[in-house]
Amino acid sequence: DIQMTQSPSSLSASVGDRVTITCRASQGFSNYLAWYQQKPGKVPKLLIYAASTLQSGVPSRFSGSGSGTDFTLTISSLQPEDVATYYCQKYDSAPYTFGQGTKLEIK
Amino acid sequence: EVQLVESGGGLVKPGGSLRLTCAASGFTFSDAWMSWVRQAPGKGLEWVGRIKSKTDGGTTDYAAPVKGRFSISRDDSKNTLYLQMNSLKTEDTAVYYCAIGDYVNYWGRGTLVSVSS
Numbered sequence: 001d002i003q004m005t006q007s008p009s010s011l012s013a014s015v016g017d018r019v020t021i022t023c024r025a026s027q028g029f030s031n032y033l034a035w036y037q038q039k040p041g042k043v044p045k046l047l048i049y050a051a052s053t054l055q056s057g058v059p060s061r062f063s064g065s066g067s068g069t070d071f072t073l074t075i076s077s078l079q080p081e082d083v084a085t086y087y088c089q090k091y092d093s094a095p096y097t098f099g100q101g102t103k104l105e106i107k
Numbered sequence: 108e109v110q111l112v113e114s115g116g117g118l119v120k121p122g123g124s125l126r127l128t129c130a131a132s133g134f135t136f137s138d139a140w141m142s143w144v145r146q147a148p149g150k151g152l153e154w155v156g157r158i159k160s161k162t163d164g165g166t167t168d169y170a171a172p173v174k175g176r177f178s179i180s181r182d183d184s185k186n187t188l189y190l191q192m193n194s195l196k197t198e199d200t201a202v203y204y205c206a207i208g209d210y211v212n213y214w215g216r217g218t219l220v221s222v223s224s
Contacts, residue, residue, distance in 0.1 A: 001171065034210035036152070043204070043214045044152060055212065087152050091209035094157060094168030096142070101151040 002027045004090055006099035012107045019075040021102045023088035028068040032092035035064055035073045038101075039084045047086075048073065080106055109133040109213045111205045116218030123195050127218060129188040129205030137161065137183040140208055143190050145201035146217075153201070155190070157209070172198075195222045 003026040013019050023033065031051035036044040046055045048064035051071055061076045075082055083106055088099040115127040140163070143155040156169040158179045167179050178191040188205055202217040
């Protein structure tokens with residue numbers, strides 16, 4: 001099975017910073033990759049699917065890129081409401097493994 | 108409006124069984140591939156398994172930690188998804204979410220399963 005590894009595991013950045021989270025797969029696959037945001041005590045929210053397609057209603061400061069084994073989620077200008085844990089998930093074929101998560105805090 | 112409502116969680120002893128139910132509404136349930144995702148307290152998201160629509164074969168796939176112990180089924184006449192959990196272990200303690208699709212745009216609120224002696 002393909003394993004998904006996110007880096008970093010945690011991240012502290014200032015408001016307005018550009019933030020990048022990486023998701024690396026143990027084997028390459030097509031662009032069936034999603035990114036989620038989960039705020040404390042809340043249900044996860046879909047941000048991006050197909051590696052780079054922004055889900056409707058998600059602010060344009062979020063973007064996704066990558067293919068093969070390396071994928072990235074970028075927040076172009078960090079806002080206070082972006083404090084959350086972010087997860088990637090592969091869904092090309094089962095098992096639809098999640099990354100272990102990246103906890104993002106404001107410095 | 109899409110709604111997914113999980114039920115059936117609770118406290119169970121190791122080795123015991125539990126069946127979770129997800130009542131779906133607001134979309135064509137019979138056409139949907141449905142998944143279960145869990146989250147242990149203070150931990151990350153873990154994909155549990157998925158069932159395809161009957162038109163796509165109705166087959167199931169499971170994560171390695173639950174394969175052979177958990178079983179997903181669906182009743183399209185009742186718009187209901189099930190997760191039968193047998194031989195439960197303490198490490199199965201988690202909030203279990205019902206979800207639509209492969210990547211998840213809609214989540215239920217979750218139901219807590221606690222496995223403890």
